[in-house]
Amino acid sequence: MIEARNITRTYRSRGSFGGDRTVRALRGVDFTLPKGGAVSFIGESGCGKTTLGKILTGLETFDGGELVIDGVELSGLSQRRRAPYFRRIQMIHQDPYSALNPTRTVAQTLGDPLRMRAGETGRDGGSAAVRARAAELLQLVGLDPGGVLPKYPHQLSGGQRQRVVIARALTVDPEVLIADEAVSMIDVSMRLGILSLLRDLRADLGISLLFITHDVATARYVGEGGELHVIYRGEVVERGATDSVVQAPVHPYTQCLLSAIPVLRGLELPGPERLVPLAALDERTEPPGCLFAPRCPFADDACTAARPTLGRTSGVEQEHACVHPTPRRVVAVELSERV
Template sequence: MIQARGITRTYQTNGAFTGPRTVHALRGVDFTLPAGGAVSFIGESGCGKTTLGKILTGLETFDGGELVVGGVELSRLKPRQRAKYFRRIQLIHQDPYSALNPTRTVEATLGDPLRMRAKETGGDPGAWRERASELLTLVGLEPAAVLPKYPHQLSGGQRQRVVIARALTVDPEVLIADEAVSMIDVSMRLGILGLLRDLRARLGISLVFITHDVATARYVGEGGELHVIYRGEVVERGLTDDVILTPVHPYTQCLLSAVPIMRGLEEPGPDRTAPTRALDERTATPGCLFEPRCPFANEDCSTTHPTLVPLGAASDTPAAAEHLHACLHLEARRVVGVEAEAASA
């Protein structure tokens, strides 16, 4: 459905205190999202995840590389021609409180895109109310109770479900979920995550899941790929469970080490680790981007920039070919929490 090849994005800033500065938001990102599949991106704040999501939905441009949607390379099209392809890709906003117009009811919020969609497809414009009810039911809401309400009359979880219903009004083929549960109460998160999984299964919608939460990426992206992104560069990628259970890049290991464990039920992984210093993007890094913070860096890490290569490149096993890393001195470490009984055995 979507193929990204070497996507780059650079910003030029000139802050009052920092002066001129070049920010490399994305550095040659590649991924393939099949129909009905899932790709997750994890990383700390500022790593480029949200920029990638905006590029995929046409809200942001990219400097270099190719973005192919449905077999069509979009950079070769004029802006108006690209619009119909980007319409097939809808964004689920991070903040359900600001994503909805506070002066419009749910009925009005869903009505406009549904009438526009009916006009485009030659459908019955008068059937939009029925379709709105179908979408609200699909996302787990009671239409009669929700349609006449304004956003402030809904809970956070209800608002996010309305945002998802609005995204579905144009019959998208891909949903971009950018931190879709980060601003929702913990008690409501599982319901939204389950809904996203259900939409993949029932409607065959592809999903790009952007998050800093490893657990949610594992739950929603089951069976898909997980990409670990650092300072705009993918440093490790592979099947979701392979990357989480066998992390080989030190940055991935640090991310997973930060995942809280349930005391009494779990024990921390024996090889947990942490970065040696805070992130400073102003530091020149001709070698590995993570070298200034890496607890395992060697001398050549500061001069040689690693690229993604298969784990166990000499092996012919399919798993080795699917798990890629960008580290000069990789070593798999056990950092994910394990069950207390298993740890003591």
């Protein structure tokens, strides 16, 4: 459904004291999202995940590379001719509180895109048909239409708001949903319901899913049977089958992310120590060699000699960009499997 080839995005800004700043948000990202498939991107804040999601929905442009949607390469198309392709890809935003207009009811929020879609497809765009379709979508996402349609966003819980956001995305019959930290602002008790809904939409409607998160556990749950891409400073440093990456991470950055999973007191299993980056992320510097080397617990001179590229090595199932690839099973992974 989507094929990204060497996508790059660089931001440049002039500081208040005359100093220019360049941030390379994406550094040659490649991935393929099959129809009905799932791809997850995980990484800490500021690694380029959301930028990628915005590029795929047409909200951001890209500097270089190729973006192919359903076999059509978009680089040579005008903005107007790109629009129908981007409309097939809808984003579920991180913050359901700001994603909905507080002055419009749920019926109004769903009604406008449904009428627009009816005009495009020749469906009945009358008030009764639009309201019936809105009710159908709300039932699909697990909400009671009678109790939700007349309400304003402030009258809904966080979980209900996010379900309305998903229903709004479904009004234009999308073929791809991009979930950008879709549960990070939802109460913990509501998260599993939203994640299960995303899995069901993929299974029942054949919708492709690109899941953006910093939470390895949610990526593993939603992206079952798909691919997991670990992104650091705009560069994919490890990718492969979701379970393969989670169960035997190769790159130290992936291992640090997995090691950050909370360990429940009283259930800690014997195993290696938690892996913690040696320093905070500093986007102002561009280190030689591996981008993660200044923070890596295992870095040596070979790591700074040259920038490693994504590839496979003997005995390792997934692709990685590491000079010293070593599969490790950290305590948190053992615990997540036990729990």
